[in-house]
Amino acid sequence: xxxxxxxxxxxxxxxxxxxxxxxxxxxxxxxxxxxxxxxxxxxxxxxxxxxxxxxxxxxxxxxxxxxxxxxxxxxxxxxxxxxxxxxxxxxxxxxxxxxxxxxxxxxxxxxxxxxxxxxxxxxxxxxxxxxxxxxxxxxxxxxxxxxxxxxxxxxxxxxxxxxxxxxxxxxxxxxxxxxxxxxxxxxxxxxxxxxxxxxxxxxxxxxxxxxxxxxxxxxxxxxxxxxxxxxxxxxxxxxxxxxxxxxxxxxxxxxxxxxxxxxxxxxxxxxxxxxxxxxxxxxxxxxxxxxxxxxxxxxxxxxxxxxxxxxxxxxxxxxxxxx
Amino acid sequence: xxxxxxxxxxxxxxxxxxxxxxxxxxxxxxxxxxxxxxxxxxxxxxxxxxxxxxxxxxxxxxxxxxxxxxxxxxxxxxxxxxxxxxxxxxxxxxxxxxxxxxxxxxxxxxxxxxxxxxxxxxxxxxxxxxxxxxxxx
Amino acid sequence: xxxxxxxxxxxxxxxxxxxxxxxxxxxxxxxxxxxxxxxxxxxxxxxxxxxxxxxxxxxxxxxxxxxxxxxxxxxxxxxxxxxxxxxxxxxxxxxxxxxxxxxxxxxxxxxxxxxxxxxxxxxxxxxxxxxxxxxxxxxxxxxxxxxxxxxxxxxxxxxxxxxxxxxxxxxxxxxxxxxxxxxxxxxxxxxxxxxxxxxxxxxxxxxxxxxxxxxxxxxxxxxxxxxxxxxxxxxxxxxxxxxxxxxxxxxxxxxxxxxxxxxxxxxxxxxxxxxxxxxxxxxxxxxxxxxxxxxxxxxxxxxxxxxxxxxxxxxxxxxxxxxxxxxxxxxxxxxxxxxxxxxxxxxxxxxxxxxxxxxxxxxxxxxxxxxxxxxxxxxxx
Numbered sequence: 001x002x003x004x005x006x007x008x009x010x011x012x013x014x015x016x017x018x019x020x021x022x023x024x025x026x027x028x029x030x031x032x033x034x035x036x037x038x039x040x041x042x043x044x045x046x047x048x049x050x051x052x053x054x055x056x057x058x059x060x061x062x063x064x065x066x067x068x069x070x071x072x073x074x075x076x077x078x079x080x081x082x083x084x085x086x087x088x089x090x091x092x093x094x095x096x097x098x099x100x101x102x103x104x105x106x107x108x109x110x111x112x113x114x115x116x117x118x119x120x121x122x123x124x125x126x127x128x129x130x131x132x133x134x135x136x137x138x139x140x141x142x143x144x145x146x147x148x149x150x151x152x153x154x155x156x157x158x159x160x161x162x163x164x165x166x167x168x169x170x171x172x173x174x175x176x177x178x179x180x181x182x183x184x185x186x187x188x189x190x191x192x193x194x195x196x197x198x199x200x201x202x203x204x205x206x207x208x209x210x211x212x213x214x215x216x217x218x219x220x221x222x223x224x225x226x227x228x229x230x231x232x233x234x235x236x237x238x239x240x241x242x243x244x245x246x247x248x249x250x251x252x253x254x255x256x257x258x259x260x261x262x263x264x265x266x267x268x269x270x271x272x273x274x275x276x277x278x279x280x281x282x283x284x285x286x287x288x289x290x291x292x293x294x295x296x297x298x299x300x301x302x303x304x305x306x307x308x309x310x311x312x313x314x315x316x317x318x319x320x321x322x323x
Numbered sequence: 324x325x326x327x328x329x330x331x332x333x334x335x336x337x338x339x340x341x342x343x344x345x346x347x348x349x350x351x352x353x354x355x356x357x358x359x360x361x362x363x364x365x366x367x368x369x370x371x372x373x374x375x376x377x378x379x380x381x382x383x384x385x386x387x388x389x390x391x392x393x394x395x396x397x398x399x400x401x402x403x404x405x406x407x408x409x410x411x412x413x414x415x416x417x418x419x420x421x422x423x424x425x426x427x428x429x430x431x432x433x434x435x436x437x438x439x440x441x442x443x444x445x446x447x448x449x450x451x452x453x454x455x456x457x458x459x460x
Numbered sequence: 461x462x463x464x465x466x467x468x469x470x471x472x473x474x475x476x477x478x479x480x481x482x483x484x485x486x487x488x489x490x491x492x493x494x495x496x497x498x499x500x501x502x503x504x505x506x507x508x509x510x511x512x513x514x515x516x517x518x519x520x521x522x523x524x525x526x527x528x529x530x531x532x533x534x535x536x537x538x539x540x541x542x543x544x545x546x547x548x549x550x551x552x553x554x555x556x557x558x559x560x561x562x563x564x565x566x567x568x569x570x571x572x573x574x575x576x577x578x579x580x581x582x583x584x585x586x587x588x589x590x591x592x593x594x595x596x597x598x599x600x601x602x603x604x605x606x607x608x609x610x611x612x613x614x615x616x617x618x619x620x621x622x623x624x625x626x627x628x629x630x631x632x633x634x635x636x637x638x639x640x641x642x643x644x645x646x647x648x649x650x651x652x653x654x655x656x657x658x659x660x661x662x663x664x665x666x667x668x669x670x671x672x673x674x675x676x677x678x679x680x681x682x683x684x685x686x687x688x689x690x691x692x693x694x695x696x697x698x699x700x701x702x703x704x705x706x707x708x709x710x711x712x713x714x715x716x717x718x719x720x721x722x723x724x725x726x727x728x729x730x731x732x733x734x735x736x737x738x739x740x741x742x743x744x745x746x747x748x749x750x751x752x753x754x755x756x757x758x759x760x761x762x763x764x765x766x767x768x769x770x771x772x773x774x775x776x777x778x779x780x781x782x783x784x785x786x787x788x789x790x791x792x793x794x795x796x797x798x799x800x801x802x803x804x805x806x807x808x809x810x811x812x813x814x815x816x817x818x819x820x821x822x823x824x825x826x827x828x829x830x831x832x833x834x835x836x837x838x839x840x841x
Contacts (some may be wrong), residue, residue: 324631326625339709345589368709370494370833371494371709372709372710373709373713378717381669381673381675382674385666385670385673385674387671402496403699403709404695404696407654407691407695411691414715415717416715417715418669418713418714418715419712419713420711420712420713421638421709421710421711421712422711423601423711424664424666424711424712425484425664425665425711426583426584426628426664427780428582428584428587428600428601428602428603428628428667429583429587429602429605429607429610429624429627429628430475430478430605430606430610430624431479431482431603431606432480432623432624432625434624434625434628434629436628436629436632437583437628437631437632437664437665437666437667437712438581438632438635438636438639438665438666438667438670439665439666439669439670439712440666445468446650
């Protein structure tokens, strides 16, 4: 008999949290959109940086997964499940204090987003940010098979963005990107343009604008863990490689990269956190010794960090180079 | 049959770890294999090295320790589908072999002669001046 | 086995990765050397979908052609198939079996063992039979056992050997006697050409050749998804299957044509797949998705249904109604999409899994009535 945290319970929790707070973990939304303070980004731009909240949610996911991991298949597993179902947790804005997410963790993930914004500013990309319009894409609905729930959520997001005159979004993670590029046009009447931040940088390279500010010689070769949505579904894996190569950084690839990339295990973290960890460990082992290990997805990044594999985000690497 | 297919077949058979003997008179050559079960190929697929036989060869060859196939030049076809068609034109009952019997079911270790022949030899009809070395060049 | 137990069992991963290492490189080499394989695969998928749209028509035709040379039976489900085969065989007989996933699916071996002597003759499957487990992989069933464990398992039969080679030879000698005395040989079918009623089987060990030819009578189980219009497509199907397994060309191609042949056509859910699962019927069961799946590589057949496991196993288990703990099981998939990427038929397995997450969420909800199964393909052709 296979045993895992009951998907129905997890799915109900996610659904309810989104209904109450707009995000799948039930964290107060205002806490997730503070990263831009001091950057003076326009709220009225037609082209908005759209984080989709996943980077900001990562430190919370990590804490929750740590707890789930500890009790998986233990005597109290059922108790944990009941807790997830309980009414107290469903008033979920109370979740954050219980979890005691370390401040530096939150700052770390916020810092990655800041780096992305700073890189774009440096490249003279014209964009703005409106915390009120930075929403969760709803892709978990789609992934758990609730297509109607997804269509409903996605339509709401599209309507809100349209009402505010948003014409284009710049995404920063693969899940939100896939939702906007592939799913939204299919499930809603969205005509919103979507580009990832690194596609915009790629444009910069083609126009000869991008230049490394720090000493590239000192940067070791890099090995990229392609997130599944970028590498396989969206076939974007050549873009970050092009950027790195044009900056003079060597990229060393394993067989399982690009379209053949191997999953980090992140998506099963709440059903079987131990399986998820083991997947991350093996994937990290596969990439070890090739170069500086880099990924570009908050779910991959936090899952790798959970097993203490020394990954950094693509934006951290670029930020270190020329911000 | 082009010269090309002949060479292709030799290469494919060698990839399949099959012993290849070239002989201008393969039937005569086959007589040297007294202890083996000798069969005449209905056709051969050059690109992959699959040899078709008619059904009359079935039980004898399946139980053999050493299976020897005589392949005449006219029996060589470019691929499995063409070889299948040629074999079928000779008999309604056909089968095919491409190597000795083998297994890798224990720790992936390759063992020859699991249930069928431990060795598979193909005697190919060659021109008088052809030997393995000259053909492969 | 539970998940954490499977995580600790390193031999699953070692075995699967060893197979992937051996076979995966061969697959890539095959594709490079024989570019037509991809064209065959594409053509095959279209043909299989076309046949699946109209199984009634093709089955009827297959039965009529097969009746010209064999005794023919149609089994609605596994239970009926076992009963039919049990009736053909009777009791107290010696039976040799080729490895067949369909026979696993219907529980044929244990059904027959009650009143007969039954031997699996594929080395890996014999090890599975003796260890009372389910196959770890569709092609390499005993991949998770070490040589040392195999020595212990085969020792139960008095078969002795110090290493793989000696063990294989001892099994050869042991089973050779069974082949020579067997009353019945039973096999599945890799592809069935309707036009000629020919059964196509590929293998490397030579046990299928012996199973189908030596015993006094021969029974073939042909599940509906194996039906293809003609010989050429059936050939292409076995070519694609073995090329994507990694053992190409197969050591043997068998097309048994003999007296005393019984053909049992098996439906078991295939003609009534629900909308959204139809693509699974084009699967050639090469098992490549099992080897490449990052979840399967770790927990193996703990993830899946009673018979079929891993990415392809979810769809097959759903079709054949053997998906245990169904809804929960679906959530061990990360939707990473590697299976679709490396599948010769390009089956969108993540879509199938999402689809089942939707339909099973409804059907397993105590407050909702289960959705009706519709005969999706009926009369479209």
